Amino acid sequence: MILAHVHPAAGAGLPGPWEQVSVMAALLVAVAYGTAASRLRRRGDVWPRWRGVSFTAGSAGVAWAAAGPLPGRPFTAHMVQHLILGMAAPLLLVLARPLTLALRVLPPGPVRRGLLSLARSRPVGRLVFPPVAALLDVGGLWLLYRTEVFAAVQHRPLLHAVVHVHVLAAGLLFTFAVCQLDPVRRRRGLPLRGTTLLAAGAAHAVLAKTLYASPPPGTVLTAADLHTGAQVMYYGGDLVEAALGVVLAASWYRAGGRAQAHRRRRAGAVTGPRTATGAPAGPSVPESPAGPEAASSAAARPEAVRERGGGRTADARPAVGRPRGSAFGFPEAVRRGPRRLRSGKGADTARRPR
Numbered sequence: 001m002i003l004a005h006v007h008p009a010a011g012a013g014l015p016g017p018w019e020q021v022s023v024m025a026a027l028l029v030a031v032a033y034g035t036a037a038s039r040l041r042r043r044g045d046v047w048p049r050w051r052g053v054s055f056t057a058g059s060a061g062v063a064w065a066a067a068g069p070l071p072g073r074p075f076t077a078h079m080v081q082h083l084i085l086g087m088a089a090p091l092l093l094v095l096a097r098p099l100t101l102a103l104r105v106l107p108p109g110p111v112r113r114g115l116l117s118l119a120r121s122r123p124v125g126r127l128v129f130p131p132v133a134a135l136l137d138v139g140g141l142w143l144l145y146r147t148e149v150f151a152a153v154q155h156r157p158l159l160h161a162v163v164h165v166h167v168l169a170a171g172l173l174f175t176f177a178v179c180q181l182d183p184v185r186r187r188r189g190l191p192l193r194g195t196t197l198l199a200a201g202a203a204h205a206v207l208a209k210t211l212y213a214s215p216p217p218g219t220v221l222t223a224a225d226l227h228t229g230a231q232v233m234y235y236g237g238d239l240v241e242a243a244l245g246v247v248l249a250a251s252w253y254r255a256g257g258r259a260q261a262h263r264r265r266r267a268g269a270v271t272g273p274r275t276a277t278g279a280p281a282g283p284s285v286p287e288s289p290a291g292p293e294a295a296s297s298a299a300a301r302p303e304a305v306r307e308r309g310g311g312r313t314a315d316a317r318p319a320v321g322r323p324r325g326s327a328f329g330f331p332e333a334v335r336r337g338p339r340r341l342r343s344g345k346g347a348d349t350a351r352r353p354r
Contacts, residue, residue, distance in 0.1 A: 018161050022066035030059035033098060036105045045104065051096040058092030062168070065089070075221050075229040083232060085164060086137070086171035087240040094175045095247070099182035116183070125185035130196035133177035137170040138203045145211060151218030174200065179247050190252050197248065201241040208234035 033055045040047045065084040070077035099119060106112040118124060126132060144150050144163065153160040176182070178193050212230035215221045221229075 016157070018157060019067035023063045026059040026063040026066070030056050033059075033096065033101065036101050040101070040105055047101065047104075051101075054092045055096035055098065058089045058096070061085075061089040061092065072228060072232075073222070073225040075215075075225045076232060079229040079232040079236075081164075082141075082167060083236040083240070086141075086167045087237060090168070090171035090175040091240060091243060091247075093172065094179050094181065097181050103183070119183055120185040122185070127173060128177040128180075128184055130174075130177045130188055130193050133170075133174040134196050134200040134203075137174040138200050138207070140166055140170050141204070142207055145207060145216045148216075148218040150216040154219075175244070178244055179251070181251075190248060194245075194248055197241065197244055201237070204237045204241070205234055208237065 034052055037047050037052050061084045065081045070080050072080065099115075103112060103116060106115065127136075149163070153163050177188075178197050180187055180193065208230050211233065212227055215226050
């Protein structure tokens with residue numbers, strides 16, 4: 001998005017071309033998100049409505065920072081704009097998971113495959129690596145305020161718009177890298193993301209304190225304006241970073257719950273179902289009418305007996321649904337074969353039909 005001058009005065013007139021482009025871009029993106037979410041719900045899928053509210057609020061924040069009247073004197077108004085564009089609006093936009101919504105709405109085809117390949121490509125994976133994203137975000141702010149870049153862009157609208165595009169893009173990249181709610185090439189661990197958030201917050205706070213002590217090089221600001229702007233940067237940044245910490249804590253809580261449920265399922269698959277007393281469930285031995293002693297002796301009997309004259313074993317328990325006298329599901333006459341008569345000197349002869 002192309003953004004306006006940092007501190008337009010209230011009632012200065014109609015927005016300029018860059019302000020109008022910024023407002024239209026924010027409006028179109030919000031409408032596209034709402035249309036995609038409505039299409040997903042009509043299809044029968046679930047998409048929480050609070051995500052639409054979050055994305056709409058983020059887009060409205062971008063539009064207001066671009067063309068709306070901002071409070072305070074020039075440097076204070078600039079810091080309010082910086083806080084909205086670089087921190088608050090990116091958090092609201094990332095919480096809405098726009099990439100996930102796009103992947104779910106797009107039909108299978110080259111567009112969806114291309115978007116997924118881009119999201120999981122190696123260059124994007126390097127950009128969303130949390131330390132790299134933090135360096136691009138906070139490092140760009142240090143370069144802007146502790147060098148003469150801030151003074152150079154004040155009277156160059158195009159260069160100033162490019163700087164604010166960088167502020168918004170770097171804020172989105174850093175928030176995306178820390179939260180990692182959408183599909184990425186490699187999901188980084190919570191310790192790395194939390195440590196990166198703490199380091200970036202400390203660097204942002206130190207920068208605000210240096211601005212409270214001295215203005216950006218090449219600028220002339222009143223003491224009241226400078227101090228108020230630095231305080232907005234310091235305390236406003238702390239609020240947004242605390243919100244990011246809450247998002248990280250919620251992610252850690254959900255990940256712990258999923259891991260615990262997975263371990264529970266694996267343990268249940270290994271040990272099998274259990275009874276209410278904790279003992280493994282299995283076939284119970286019916287109680288004998290003669291008493292518990294008879295039932296225990298029946299349970300202690302071997303379950304298999306050896307057939308006479310062979311090495312096979314047959315189940316001694318009665319088979320349900322088998323013909324009577326059957327051991328393996330065959331009739332007894334088929335199992336035993338034809339009868340033989342003993343005659344003579346022990347020779348076996350088959351019975352001849354009459």
